[in-house]
Amino acid sequence: MLKVTIDGRPIEVSEGTTILEACQFLGIDVPTLCHLSQLSPEGSCRMCVVEVEGVRNLQISCATPCWDGMQVWTKSERVVSFRRLIIELLLANHDTDCFNCPATGSCKLYQYAMEYEVEGTRFVRFKTHHPKDESSEFFNYDPSKCILCRRCVRVCNNLQVNHTLSLKNRGPDTWVGLPFDKQFKDSNCVSCGNCVSVCPTGALTAKASKTFRSWEVTKTRTTCPYCGVGCQMDLLVKDGRVVGVEPAQGGANPGILCVKGKWAYHFIHHPDRLTTPLIRKDGELQPVSWDEALDYVAEGIQRIKEESGPDAIAGFASARATSEENYLFMKMMRAVVGTNNVDHCARL
Amino acid sequence: MEETRVVLHKAGEIQPTSSREYEAAGGYAGLRKALADPDQIVDMIKASGLRGRGGAGFPTGLKMSFTKGASADKKYVVCNADEGEPGTNKDRVIMEEVPHRLIEGMVIAALGVGADQGYIYLRAEYPYVRTILEKALADARANGFLGRDILGSGFAFDIQLFIGAGAYVCGEETALLDSLEGKRGEPRVKPPYPGVAGLWGKPTLVNNVETLSNLPAIMEHGPEWFKSMGTEKFPGTKLFTLSGNVVNRGVYEFPVGITIRELFEVVGGGCPNGKRLYAIQTGGASGNIIPASLLDTPMDPESCAAAGATFGAGDLMFMDENCCLLDVLENLTEFFVKESCGKCCACREGNPQLLHLVQKFRHGTAQRGDLDLLVELGSAMTIGCLCGLGQAAPNPILSVVRFFPQVFTTSDAYAKEVS
Numbered sequence: 001m002l003k004v005t006i007d008g009r010p011i012e013v014s015e016g017t018t019i020l021e022a023c024q025f026l027g028i029d030v031p032t033l034c035h036l037s038q039l040s041p042e043g044s045c046r047m048c049v050v051e052v053e054g055v056r057n058l059q060i061s062c063a064t065p066c067w068d069g070m071q072v073w074t075k076s077e078r079v080v081s082f083r084r085l086i087i088e089l090l091l092a093n094h095d096t097d098c099f100n101c102p103a104t105g106s107c108k109l110y111q112y113a114m115e116y117e118v119e120g121t122r123f124v125r126f127k128t129h130h131p132k133d134e135s136s137e138f139f140n141y142d143p144s145k146c147i148l149c150r151r152c153v154r155v156c157n158n159l160q161v162n163h164t165l166s167l168k169n170r171g172p173d174t175w176v177g178l179p180f181d182k183q184f185k186d187s188n189c190v191s192c193g194n195c196v197s198v199c200p201t202g203a204l205t206a207k208a209s210k211t212f213r214s215w216e217v218t219k220t221r222t223t224c225p226y227c228g229v230g231c232q233m234d235l236l237v238k239d240g241r242v243v244g245v246e247p248a249q250g251g252a253n254p255g256i257l258c259v260k261g262k263w264a265y266h267f268i269h270h271p272d273r274l275t276t277p278l279i280r281k282d283g284e285l286q287p288v289s290w291d292e293a294l295d296y297v298a299e300g301i302q303r304i305k306e307e308s309g310p311d312a313i314a315g316f317a318s319a320r321a322t323s324e325e326n327y328l329f330m331k332m333m334r335a336v337v338g339t340n341n342v343d344h345c346a347r348l
Numbered sequence: 349m350e351e352t353r354v355v356l357h358k359a360g361e362i363q364p365t366s367s368r369e370y371e372a373a374g375g376y377a378g379l380r381k382a383l384a385d386p387d388q389i390v391d392m393i394k395a396s397g398l399r400g401r402g403g404a405g406f407p408t409g410l411k412m413s414f415t416k417g418a419s420a421d422k423k424y425v426v427c428n429a430d431e432g433e434p435g436t437n438k439d440r441v442i443m444e445e446v447p448h449r450l451i452e453g454m455v456i457a458a459l460g461v462g463a464d465q466g467y468i469y470l471r472a473e474y475p476y477v478r479t480i481l482e483k484a485l486a487d488a489r490a491n492g493f494l495g496r497d498i499l500g501s502g503f504a505f506d507i508q509l510f511i512g513a514g515a516y517v518c519g520e521e522t523a524l525l526d527s528l529e530g531k532r533g534e535p536r537v538k539p540p541y542p543g544v545a546g547l548w549g550k551p552t553l554v555n556n557v558e559t560l561s562n563l564p565a566i567m568e569h570g571p572e573w574f575k576s577m578g579t580e581k582f583p584g585t586k587l588f589t590l591s592g593n594v595v596n597r598g599v600y601e602f603p604v605g606i607t608i609r610e611l612f613e614v615v616g617g618g619c620p621n622g623k624r625l626y627a628i629q630t631g632g633a634s635g636n637i638i639p640a641s642l643l644d645t646p647m648d649p650e651s652c653a654a655a656g657a658t659f660g661a662g663d664l665m666f667m668d669e670n671c672c673l674l675d676v677l678e679n680l681t682e683f684f685v686k687e688s689c690g691k692c693c694a695c696r697e698g699n700p701q702l703l704h705l706v707q708k709f710r711h712g713t714a715q716r717g718d719l720d721l722l723v724e725l726g727s728a729m730t731i732g733c734l735c736g737l738g739q740a741a742p743n744p745i746l747s748v749v750r751f752f753p754q755v756f757t758t759s760d761a762y763a764k765e766v767s
Binding site for chain 1: 515532537538539685686687688689690691692693694696697698699700701704717721724725728730731732733734739
């Protein structure tokens with residue numbers, strides 16, 4: 001174990017622990033813009049810098065491993081004034097029309113500007129940003145809000161592995177674009193929306209996010225119902241209605257979702273959605289209670305089994321159920337009904 | 349003043365691409381000694397005190413020991429021939445005049461660290477050097493200095509030539525490796541260092557042309573001989589590039605520690621047309637600009653640092669009394685704006701702001717607070733940028749603020765500067 005002191009507080013960490021991770025153990029807040037714990041450090045935003053005793057340059061806490069006897073200062077004057085300068089540099093070329101920005105309330109640049117008391121910038125605007133791309137069915141891209149943290153590019157290339165987003169040009173002309181300067185709708189984008197989920201500002205925003213502010217929603221952690229993978233996600237709920245979905249860090253999903261999990265939540269409030277079981281009575285489907293429906297099924301199975309034997313019954317499970325549910329269903333068909341006639345829609 | 353030619357030994361006297369002529373002039377003797385006892389190579393380099401000649405001055409033996417000590421199925425030796433620093437031409441001279449010394453150095457390095465594949469990353473702006481290197485490599489292969497069984501020793505090593513795509517930042521070793529892998533040339537986050545995880549994640553020794561070209565002589569004559577030249581902390585000779593307002597511009601090899609005055613007055617022959625020397629940019633485009641009063645500073649990293657100069661890759665650009673430093677700063681900062689890779693915020697967004705502020709002074713529109721902001725931003729970049737490019741880009745500006753404050757503080761600075 002390595003003995004490290006951060007802001008005067010001692011902590012023991014294992015070999016390979018970064019300063020940022022050690023800070024998180026201690027509950028010390030370090031600002032980050034480009035950091036994503038599920039990917040290797042990028043080191044591009046320079047917000048997470050800290051001062052390490054005996055080292056001339058500021059060190060990025062996301063990538064610098066702790067060493068034994070290390071002394072770290074996360075809020076020294078040098079650190080704070082450097083972070084303020086970074087915020088000022090970013091604000092100089094950022095469209096600060098925050099009032100109309102869907103990310104207001106969740107924007108990290110806004111949050112840090114408030115926290116570090118940066119009320120404006122002393123620097124000049126020199127960039128002409130590329131035009132907005134609102135061609136996607138699900139989200140909008142506004143380059144004038146982009147701070148080039150590269151989270152979207154890294155998630156698209158390294159986690160989704162779709163290679164839609166890439167960095168174009170270099171130096172101050174760098175921007176995030178698509179192959180052959182296409183729009184999203186004409187590209188190989190699969191609309192997974194993971195770029196939107198990780199964007200720290202309002203550069204990539206869900207179209208639906210115009211209808212709410214982050215402080216108006218509550219988050220409910222749940223399991224995605226679309227397939228058996230079991231991705232964890234947070235439903236954003238405003239006034240009893242789901243208005244958005246954000247991926248969570250789950251055992252099966254490293255903070256990402258697919259197009260269905262991320263965007264296909266509108267069925268929840270669809271008027272045609274079945275919310276109770278239906279039984280056909282007198283030629284008409286009629287709502288019934290779960291007890292009545294289950295009794296009906298149980299009686300049907302029992303009757304067929306007595307009349308024609310268990311192999312007259314087959315069970316067909318859904319890929320939208322979890323693995324555990326599918327296992328239980330198989331068990332029920334074999335042990336309770338007594339047939340091996342059980343299959344699954346994903347076994348094509 | 350007589351040069352001390354170690355790296356440039358016999359340069360200009362032999363046919364550059366011919367291994368036979370190079371061997372007849374004493375070449376490949378270091379390699380033969382190295383092949384006799386490969387285990388000793390890294391220790392000998394360590395004992396010689398050789399430090400990197402590319403600008404950072406990292407101890408070469410120590411760097412080699414990282415790669416030697418790393419266990420992997422594949423290791424690489426990469427020669428950094430991306431000589432992009434404006435005002436530096438030394439590696440070009442080595443590759444043009446004595447390419448076999450570089451090849452010999454790379455084979456010795458590979459033998460020392462256990463690599464079997466080498467790359468020379470040559471900057472795209474040196475197309476004529478490419479032709480020379482290609483011929484020299486083919487000649488070395490044909491004569492058993494490269495290939496599957498070098499000089500009958502059983503040691504296998506070959507070198508592939510790779511041409512860069514014209515980016516200054518690719519002189520930074522991790523950006524160079526990304527470029528070599530076919531990616532955008534952008535510096536990586538360190539650690540891991542290339543010595544442990546470099547090209548394609550394998551242990552990789554990355555050294556400058558001049559550094560590698562020092563290895564043959566150290567092998568041949570031994571560490572003590574090497575340490576008899578130069579300073580205690582930076583032994584050996586160094587190639588110095590003299591440019592700007594100096595009569596004898598060019599590349600010269602002298603022991604480290606020679607004074608700037610000797611290089612300027614004796615070797616360089618002073619300013620042309622009897623002009624007075626005004627300023628010297630030391631260490632290349634990203635180095636400090638110092639006044640003529642510091643001419644007696646010895647050219648070694650420690651003395652340079654103490655005086656406020658930059659040793660860098662041994663470049664000296666002389667500026668006479670007609671020179672306008674704001675013009676110089678504008679030109680240099682424009683270069684860094686164009687060459688910033690755009691990865692880290694401080695460099696990508698900082699350099700254009702530095703340029704804007706310098707231009708305000710240059711055009712006489714600077715306001716109260718602009719100088720403070722220039723210094724605040726420049727100083728922040730030196731301690732907070734991702735790589736050496738961003739960290740060093742403000743050096744010229746900050747050194748002019750230190751040594752020539754009147755350039756900024758006089759309201760009609762520009763008018764006074766241009767005589």
